[in-house]
Amino acid sequence: MVDEPRDNPYIRDPDLDFKEIGDMSKEDAKEEVEDLREAIEHHDYLYYIKNDPVISDTVYDTLFNRLATLEREFGLVEENSPTQRVGGEPLDSFETREHVREMLSLDSSEDEEEVRRFDERVRREVGEVSYSIEPKFDGFSVEVVYLEGEFDRAITRGDGMSGDDVSKNVKTIRTVPLKLNKAPELLSVRGEIYMPKSGFHELNEERLKKGKEPFANPRNAAAGTIRQLDPNIVAERPLSIFFYDILDCSQEVKTQRETFELLKSIGLRVNDLNDLVNEIDDFIDYRNEIMKMRDELEYDIDGVVAKVNDIDKREEMGKTARHPRWAFAYKFPPKISETKVRKIIVQVGRTGKLTPVALLDPVDIKGVTVSRATLHNEEIVKKLGVTNGSKVKVERAGDVIPEIEEVVEKSEGEFSMPNSCPVCGSDVVEEGKYHFCTGGISCSVRYIFYWAILGFFVSSLLFGKRSGKSA
DNA sequence: GTGCGAGCCA
DNA sequence: TAATGATGGA
DNA sequence: TCCATCATTATGGCTCGCAC
Structure with a gap:
């Protein structure tokens, strides 16, 4: 248990009849500042950690303001003073x-x-x-x-x-x-x-x-x-x-x-x-x-x-x-909700791996709107029997990652992986449980450079506009 | 003012 | 943050 | 066979910086 500071006048029934600032020496102020800091720390502890304050909020505020005044008037501000919790200059970035x-x-x-x-x-x-x-x-x-x-x-x-x-x-x-x-x-x-x-x-x-x-x-x-x-x-x-x-x-x-x-x-x-x-x-x-x-x-x-x-x-x-x-x-077991699969799409990753993803009618699961869930690979989609339009149970695995638990109501048709890559159109090959785009580098390159080219196009437009203005 | 990507949290 | 599947060690 | 590890994939909410 944290001890109560001894010989500190600002703990129980604090004396709020403070000296006039004009009548104080810097030494007086230093002493009082130290007592006030110690007392405020202790009151913070009692209030925030023990939930058992011994002074009222008004008295606390009075002590706090007195401390702030003394620190300001006598140039006694310190980094870990209770007054320094609030405020401070915004940072440019985090180190x-x-x-x-x-x-x-x-x-x-x-x-x-x-x-x-x-x-x-x-x-x-x-x-x-x-x-x-x-x-x-x-x-x-x-x-x-x-x-x-x-x-x-x-x-x-x-x-x-x-x-x-x-x-x-x-x-x-x-x-x-x-x-x-x-x-x-x-x-x-x-x-x-x-x-x-x-x-x-x-x-x-x-x-x-x-x-x-x-x-x-x-x-x-x-x-x-x-x-x-x-x-x-x-x-x-x-x-x-x-x-x-x-x-x-x-x-x-x-x-x-x-x-x-x-x-x-x-x-x-x-x-x-x-x-x-x-x-x-x-x-x-x-x-x-x-x-x-x-x-x-x-x-x-x-x-x-x-x-x-x-x-x-x-x-x-x-x-x-x-x-x-x-x-x-x-x-704890995750909360399970029901929703409908609007469509199964296929995404292509950096390495050319094709991943089916279910787009869902959005549902709120514990404060988060879930609208898509990974289906990992074709085998899992087929095992679950997920198809466009089917009703499914969704949970957030570990309360984080949306996951389709089971199909409640099937709909027509069956999902299968496309024969050509949805990004570049190249042939698709099976490798174990996964499918890959044969476009290889040219697919992922196209995928990445599509944006780079777009970016270049936009920036050259901008550049043209600017040079036009300055000319 | 708005929109979007990067980078962060879980 | 989670799930998956490949891999390597005991 | 069991276990751990790695690389890879995926979600959603938020802030920030930058472009427009």
């Missing part, structure tokens, strides 16, 4: 930065059997284990680094090795502390940024009033917000964060449980639905319990995660190129 350690994604499935197989593999490799279990948040993850207990930087996941430095934007998030309490010298943590459902709805109402397009769903609103170059806009959007992992820490941590305890004790916001179990059955029950609560939560989740609690055992299990081998996400 790319390396993570202290790679940020992997989790292996996952909706299938209970897969979860049991994961458990068997774990026990085969490292013996008896307990699992730390927690919800899987549907936001986007960032690395946040604290040095000497002070906020240093925040980096998006990117390709896992390095990402964009979005520090200025992340600093506007009230649930991200700028200073930590008794923190290790070096601490790099992973957290999930999200937009609370209520904030999302309020934001959309405001946007409608202003005649702007509402956002489609909280996740994309949050992801879009963090890509804003102007932190002032970010500051007005309701973002929040949960921290859940340590990437690097100068203090030894032995288990996932200790991770949560450490994060909490230094003032980082942690979700409280996590638990510890010894049996995989308990994890499966947990998933079903959380699934029932899903709609009542203030944030979107797309499943639950089990992590081997003991960190030595994790190291023993290691990782693959994409996932740690000691963790597994048990996802």
Whole structure:
């Protein structure tokens, strides 16, 4: 638990009878600024993280304004002062930065059997284990680094090795502390940024009033917000964060449980639905319990995660190129909707591979309009029996990728791959389960250069127009 | 002001 | 983000 | 046979920069 600062006059029943600025020396101001910062940090913690404020909003605002005034009048503005959350100059672009350690994604499935197989593999490799279990948040993850207990930087996941430095934007998030309490010298943590459902709805109402397009769903609103170059806009959007992992820490941590305890004790916001179990059955029950609560939560989740609690055992299990081998996400079943296939089209990829894609009557699946779904190859289309005009069940696999589940109502005819390439007209050949365009380079070249030529044409027009004007 | 591609998130 | 299929190792 | 890995394909929403 974060300690209450001692000998600070602005914690409980703050004295708001401030000295006249004209009567103060710079030393006086410095002292007061330090007390105010410490107090405001603490009040932020109580308000945003513990949800248990000890002063009213008006008193808070008074303290905040006093701090801003002193900083301005005496030239005491500092980067990690609470007053610096808001505002700042817009960036030209984001800098790319390396993570202290790679940020992997989790292996996952909706299938209970897969979860049991994961458990068997774990026990085969490292013996008896307990699992730390927690919800899987549907936001986007960032690395946040604290040095000497002070906020240093925040980096998006990117390709896992390095990402964009979005520090200025992340600093506007009230649930991200700028200073930590008794923190290790070096601490790099992973957290999930999200937009609370209520904030999302309020934001959309405001946007409608202003005649702007509402956002489609909280996740994309949050992801879009963090890509804003102007932190002032970010500051007005309701973002929040949960921290859940340590990437690097100068203090030894032995288990996932200790991770949560450490994060909490230094003032980082942690979700409280996590638990510890010894049996995989308990994890499966947990998933079903959380699934029932899903709609009542203030944030979107797309499943639950089990992590081997003991960190030595994790190291023993290691990782693959994409996932740690000691963790597994048990996802919720995707929402299934019915719609009609308007038409099956065939796309040609960079390598000349032909892929059938179903164009659908648009349906809304959990805040996303689905209007097309890949059918992978001819064999799969035939196995499913998808034809133009048939009624189908669609889901979003992993709540992301549209996928045709089954045909509900067939229609006339049968799909087959065209004999000639829909892009260049060359012959099409079969290679295993796939079809390829024999136009080879000339097809893909034509495909790519079509745009290049168009671009050249347009730019030469433009060039002609400009030189005409200047002449 | 609008539209489109690139590049990002999942 | 997911699914697929080829490939290579145990 | 089982498993992991790789390359390739695919979706939708969002912001930004640039062209018009």
